Amino acid sequence: MTTRFRLGAGWSPRSWWRRRTVQFRTGLVAVFASLLGLSVIVAISVGFIGLLSLESVDTRLRSEAGAAADGVAAGTQPARVAGDGVRVLDTAGEPVDGRGETALRPWEINSLKAGRGVTRSAGGGQPESGVRWAGRVVADPSGKPLLVLARTDLSAYRDVRATANRVLGGGSLAVALLVGTATWLAVRGALRPVRRMRLAAARLPLGERLPVPEADDELRSLARATNDMLARRDADTERVRRFTGDAAHELRNPVSSIRAQAEVAVVHPDPELAQETLRQIEEEARRLSELVEGLLALARSDTAAPPEARPVELVSAARLVVDRTNASGVEPRVRLNAPVAAVTVLSTPTEIATVLDNLVGNALRHARALVRVSVLPTSRGARLLVDDDGPGVPSRHRPHVFDRFYRAEPARARDGGGSGLGLALVAELVGRRGGTARVGTSPEGGARFEVRLPVR
Helix, strand or coil, rough: CCCCCCCCCCHHHHHHHHHHCHHHHHHHHHHHHHHHCCCCCHHHHHHHHHHHHHHHHHHHHHHHHHHHHHHHHHHHHHHCCCCEEEEEECCCCCCCCCCCCCCCCCHHHHHHCCCCCCCCCCCCCCHHHHHHEEEEEEEEECCCCCEEEEEECCCCHHHHHHHHHHEEEEEHHHHHHHHHHHHHHHHHHHHHHHHHHHHHHHCCCCCCCCCCCCCCCHHHHHHHHHHHHHHHHHHHHHHHHHHHHHHHHHHHHHHHHHHHHHHHHCCCCHHHHHHHHHHHHHHHHHHHHHHEEEEHHHHHHHHHHCCEEEEEEHHHHHHHHHHHHHHHCCCCCEEEECCCCCECCCCCCCCHHHHHHHHHHHHHHHCCCCCCEEEEECCCCEEEEEEEECCCHHHHHHCCCCCCCCCCCCCCCCCCCCCCCCCHHHHHHHHCCCCCEEEECCCCCCCCEEEEEECC
């Protein structure tokens, strides 16, 4: 059975790491990266120091072996030349100096005859704990070749490597900690302006903006992005405040009217006026229902993701709305100008029907004798025109005609004036599909509402 050690429910190294600050994570990464790099450097340096030390040992041994070899060549007996640090062997590796075996292997004898140094382990398996040999081949006076060897204990070499390891290892650790501390302080200093910017943004009143640094760096970009976000926040807050106030005002009028008429009917029951009172209540209730439906449609368009667009045949959709409107018996009658060929745009049938219904309904409220719906294909989509011969929209009102609850005639009685949400919903539905909506003057002198819808 395998037992897994858990520090707590839901704990994992990744989640723990993500909860650390940027300063901590950056500093820790700097420490480990420094340690890794310095460890490689230390390993290479210690190896290089060892090679240099060993080369120094070999040079000294060759010098000693050379001095002894000169004596053998001059006729000095090998036994007199040999000592604790010098041996004389024949070329086969057998001692000729009257001393014991050297325990050198044949391949080591060959290396020594070739002028290379050999390290013999002292039994612990570590070369630096053994003996170093170096030698020279020389001929005695009779012409017989002999191998003169010098040896030394490698304890000093071992001490040099150990000292180098301690000094360089300790220095590497100190440097890594220094790098980590410097990185932590540098990151802290770099993030200090960000922290000040965050605190300033949290305390900013509505309408205020963060100061933009003069240096063209990341902080300047962050300040600009934050100011853009604050501008959108303020705009959204103002829009919600205005929308809430307008909605409350618009809802209050029909509710107050219904309540007043009902109270009059209760206090002064008059059978002759009952029918008229009920008709007025029904009209106010209808207007209240339209207003609530418009508010719900706009709320859905603001918060919900738009449904996936698909090809919609605009001529058929326009003809359906025109026929349905004319069948209801409203005046004036609505005319349709459209090509015979199909005109396809990307949207949804429901959105296209909502746009047409609101534009036609708005035109009918203001037209005298003519409402005309036109569908015109373009290279990039289609144009939908709704013209009327009413009073039109004055130029000063056109920039605001698609705002919510905006009316170009505020002094006009609200009966028949619409909820003030239909054109706003048109602009919202068209805009999220990449289209545009604008108002101008129709050839008949009234208003022309033009919607451009993309084909892709």
